[in-house]
Amino acid sequence: MNLRESDQSFFAIASILLLLGAVAGGTVAYVHAQQQMDRLEDRFEDSKTTKVIHYNDSQGFSHIFEDVEGSVVSIRAYGDAQAQGSGFVYTENGYIVTNEHVVDNADSVEVVFSSGRAFNARKIGADPYSDLAVLKVSRRNLEPLELGNLSTVDVGQPTVAIGNPFGLPGTMTAGIVSQKGRTLPVQGGFSIPNVLQTDAAINPGNSGGPLLNAEGKVIGVNTAIETNTGTFSGVGFAIPVSSVKNIVPQMIEEGEFDHPWIGVEGIDVNSEIANKMDLEDTRGFLVLDVVEGSPADQAGLRAGNQTTDINERQMVIGGDVIVAINDREVGGINDILQYLAVETEVGQTVNMTVVRDGQRVEVPLTLAARSER
Numbered sequence: 001m002n003l004r005e006s007d008q009s010f011f012a013i014a015s016i017l018l019l020l021g022a023v024a025g026g027t028v029a030y031v032h033a034q035q036q037m038d039r040l041e042d043r044f045e046d047s048k049t050t051k052v053i054h055y056n057d058s059q060g061f062s063h064i065f066e067d068v069e070g071s072v073v074s075i076r077a078y079g080d081a082q083a084q085g086s087g088f089v090y091t092e093n094g095y096i097v098t099n100e101h102v103v104d105n106a107d108s109v110e111v112v113f114s115s116g117r118a119f120n121a122r123k124i125g126a127d128p129y130s131d132l133a134v135l136k137v138s139r140r141n142l143e144p145l146e147l148g149n150l151s152t153v154d155v156g157q158p159t160v161a162i163g164n165p166f167g168l169p170g171t172m173t174a175g176i177v178s179q180k181g182r183t184l185p186v187q188g189g190f191s192i193p194n195v196l197q198t199d200a201a202i203n204p205g206n207s208g209g210p211l212l213n214a215e216g217k218v219i220g221v222n223t224a225i226e227t228n229t230g231t232f233s234g235v236g237f238a239i240p241v242s243s244v245k246n247i248v249p250q251m252i253e254e255g256e257f258d259h260p261w262i263g264v265e266g267i268d269v270n271s272e273i274a275n276k277m278d279l280e281d282t283r284g285f286l287v288l289d290v291v292e293g294s295p296a297d298q299a300g301l302r303a304g305n306q307t308t309d310i311n312e313r314q315m316v317i318g319g320d321v322i323v324a325i326n327d328r329e330v331g332g333i334n335d336i337l338q339y340l341a342v343e344t345e346v347g348q349t350v351n352m353t354v355v356r357d358g359q360r361v362e363v364p365l366t367l368a369a370r371s372e373r
Contacts, residue, residue: 061160064216065172069114071145072209074164075121075135077106086163086209087111087135088218089142090248096135097248098208099223100126103133111137114170125251128187129259129370130243131223133208134251145210148217150194150242155179161200161222161236163209175200177219183334184224184237189265190370193337194240196220202236211238218244246341260340260348261370263294264301268332269321272310277317279355283331287319287354299365302356323360324353340367 068088075098077083085102089095096111103109109121119137126133157177165171175198182195198211202222211220220238227233247257267273269284277286290296290303304316323330326343330336344350344367352363 061158061172061174061214064160064212064214065162067216068145068162068210068212069170071143072114072162072170074112074167074169075102075208076110076112077103078109079105079107081105084164084167084205085207086205086222088208088210089144090134091144092140092142094137094139094142095124095252096121096137097221097244098133098135099221100128100131100133101223102208103135104128109135111135112169125255125257127247127251127257129190130192130247130257131184131186131239132221132243132247132251134248145212146217147241147245148213148215148219150219150240153177153180153196153213153219158214159198159200159219160212160214160216161198161202161206161209161238162212163202163206163222165201165203165205167205171206173201178235181334182237183337184239188370190259191333191337192239192243193334193341194242195223196238196240198236198238199234200236201232203232204230206236242342258346259370260344260346260367261295262301262336262340262352262365262367263291263296264303264322265289265291266319266322266333267315270311273317276308276310277321278358279321281323283329284321284323284355285330285333285336286317286321288316295365295368299352299363301352301354301363301365320354320356320361320363322352322354326351327353 071089073087075085075087083102085098087096087098090097103123110118111121112118119139121135121137124134124136155177159175159177161173177196178199179197182197183191183193184195185191202225206222209222210218211222213219219241222238224237225232226235250257264287266285266287269282269286271282273286274282287301288304290301302320304319306318307314307316325339328339346367346369349364349366352365354361354363
């Protein structure tokens, strides 16, 4: 709270009067000062612009570490090559969440708790398209980490990453949410939508560990870094908690997850594309190619037919521009992937709104399970 200079001067004078009054044994100066203090308090209470914030950071994030340490595990995968990563307790009866890339080629997997106790683990399910995997250990009465809500995550909020970088168990780093809504490429030319970016230090061995908010709730699963050196350079990525909530339960039940699939390749519309195609807006996803036999092919979505230079790169434009799904406006591929992941399922028919030859056209499309090309 910032005080005006007159108020600051008053406090200095009041302090002197109080001291003189105590020395002299009188009460007049004290009473006068108290009256002035009461009036000053009334002014601050009546002020609509005054905002008092109480903040106590004496504990830092130590309380979070104490609360979750026993629920974060080290994972050792053995096969042709040994891999090491992290994970966290998902249920009290032994289900563990980690990254698919940590255990994808493993013949056997070992889970080590913070106590040092190690357990053999079964791989229940793995999904390369979300880089999530589920393990199971024969242990009960575990304490699962609480899952947060992606909708409450904002850029600038504190984040904590806990895992085993370089095999160093129980390591904690802190930072902020640097950005939301990133897309992270995975195998088969697909991408994970709504990925969180953080500057909390993430290094090899952190993969599969939790990214937590200031309340100690999981908001993501640490999975990758952007680097030119092989070590952390300030840009880390975490699979959003929304993917965990959507995918993990089905993997526990069925051992896999079927991602709804359209079957197109394309690019987000930019100003140059919009100009060359006489589009009214720079929003939407331009279809460059349609996979033969895919839902998009069967529904009649159209690929480009005009070759031109876009940003010094040859591109076939003129195809359909996807601008909405089931009346939900989409700005680009991230919006499409997120809508498909959260709002739809395989076998469902959706209504695709596309701009075709300058006109908005409605195209019914029945989603199939994603497959590699």
